[in-house]
Amino acid sequence: MHPLHTQEWIDNAVAPGTPAHVVMRRRTGQTTANMLFVLSHVIKHPGEVYRINDHYGTREAILNALEMLRDMVEKLGLEHIHFNRTNCSVVFENRTR
Numbered sequence: 033m034h035p036l037h038t039q040e041w042i043d044n045a046v047a048p049g050t051p052a053h054v055v056m057r058r059r060t061g062q063t064t065a066n067m068l069f070v071l072s073h074v075i076k077h078p079g080e081v082y083r084i085n086d087h088y089g090t091r092e093a094i095l096n097a098l099e100m101l102r103d104m105v106e107k108l109g110l111e112h113i114h115f116n117r118t119n120c121s122v123v124f125e126n127r128t129r
Contacts, residue, residue: 062087067101074113074124084120094120 063086074082084101086093098120105113113124 063093063097063100067097067104070101070122071104071113074122075110078124081116081121081123084122091120098122 066086070082070084074080084094084098086097095117098115098117101122102115112126113122114127115122
């Protein structure tokens, strides 16, 4: 179990009595950390298309991670970072959106 996931935390944040194994990989910050890595990578490697992945491995999770990254880029006011939902990728290059 992730160190942040005590039974007390589960009871307060999720639902009382929810087994720890159900939420073991939730709210750990792993997706956030992965998307910060991706953001750093694409900025350091302009023009290189980076395919997004997520530790859950489902298309829905990958699209959610892509949206998280898009929100980060928007909130930081970054420009020239382009997203492709079809192939779940991101690229940093100077072109019109």
